[in-house]
Amino acid sequence: MKLIIGLGNPGKTYAGTRHNIGFEVVDFLADKWNAPLTQSKFKGMYSIIHRPEGKAMLLKPLTYMNLSGECVGALMDYYDIAIEDVVVIYDDLDLPTGQLRLRQKGSAGGHNGIKSLIQHLGTQQFNRLRIGIDRPPAGMKVPDYVLSRFSKVEAPEVDEAVRKSAEAIEFWLAKPFIEVMTKFNGT
Template sequence: MPPDSFLLVGLGNPGAQYSGTRHNIGFDVIDAVAGKDGSAVFSGKWNALAAKVSLWGVTLHLVKPQTYMNLSGKAVVRFVDFFKIPLSSMIVIHDDLDMKTGRLKLVRGGGAGGHNGIRSIVDSIGSPDFYRLKIGIGRPGSGSTPPQMPVERYVLTSFHQEESQLIAERMSEVVVGLQKFIEGDANQAMNFLNSFK
């Protein structure tokens, strides 16, 4: 029997000063999905902003942890446990320094790849066996960013104009890919999303 509920988690940092930064692209995707359902209302729950929507024939729990990136797992584990979400029905959306800006990659399992938010989630739920949608943000030296900029500062910068346009285009493609996944075809979703290099 196909699952009737999914957990979509977008990673980022709370606060207006982080809005629109590279590290918050997970929040941006959650907002894009919520925009497909005009009735989505986010409220505070278990150290997160969360909304429950009916979309694509299932119940979606949309979650934006408010613990700061390094403690994301503290919020996520509460939703997994309470709603009894199998890890095969959870996608965590996050930025990736090792992929060029706008590249998309949907994977299941694997290591944290240096991403503290993913590491926190794996530690909190006790397993790496969930899906991650990685969205490339590039590294210092891309665009007009100086190569000597520290990574921890770079991830808190905003996208440059050309990058912003590309990310805006990617958002609609990300939503299509998530819909394919939720409608029951993880392989088709991977093939679609992973084609955006």
Template sequence: MNIGRHDPQLIIVGIGNPGPKYQQTRHNAGIWVVDFIVDSLKLKLKRSHKSTLLAEGSWGGIDIVVAKPRTYVNLSGDSAEYLLSRYSLPTQKLLVIYDDIHIDVGKMRLRASGSAGGHNGMRSIINSLNTQDFPRLRIGVGSPDTGEDQIGYVLGKPTMSEKESIVKCVAGAVDCVEALLTENIDVAMDRFN
């Protein structure tokens, strides 16, 4: 370990769109998880790069980095690439948290790797890192009704009951991330999927 250098065991990135216009939209579910972690650990996000806000801290005695891209979802790969380069970590030490319309509202799914699944932010990260081999935690936001515009749906605000379910899921997602960090991904998947 380098003296004076933060050597994280995990980089936790929540993806979504920046700015107040998008803050409460379904597409920002990953950012909600990161915000919850930042608040819980009393961290302070700071601009570290044109593409990234980050906070360095410790969770249960384990060094972590929590980050939010400052870009729109479809450019999230810039931030992921920057973070892995800055901390000289392999992709397996990057956890990406994001919304998923293929999962019911209020449910979550942790995976060790996988495809983009139609999510433009994940496609950007996979393309930037040139691999699908990194863990991801998908937060279910439900799917649009038949004939409803998918983009309009994810950029829309959840109903009050959906929001309640997603908020409960966000709290569970934080517990899932803690299990991943302090135990391992298999334990976390068994417990939270």
């Protein structure tokens, strides 16, 4: 089974914020696949989908960003999901708004959700799909920025990034992640 994890913070307060773009991609796929996240276990909401390419799970950890690994680690153990069958979708301050970057491993790069995953999974080697949210304007603190919403000017770029990310995930269900990287990096 392939596990598609969108990182974010639960609750209406955080809906639509820069930090929740991983949740947005999972929600987009859940709508597209008619697979609402109705199951709850290990502090996460998920659905299991039977697709022509095989089984897939969409997951939104509800532990808040900084504790995402608690949910993911427990769920992977319970369902016996291999690390190579995981992709994590999250925001990246170091990429322009809407740009995608896919990697198979790496450090947390200051992202607390990824730090938690590395801690709980015991490895930095897992597939990632990062979506650019750009850097905060001068004088704005990073925590305030990542919890802010995208501007109306940014909205079309963000919508396109969510759509492209979903397309990359669907491609990954049938192809090796290295091929997904080749096709979607930088888009």
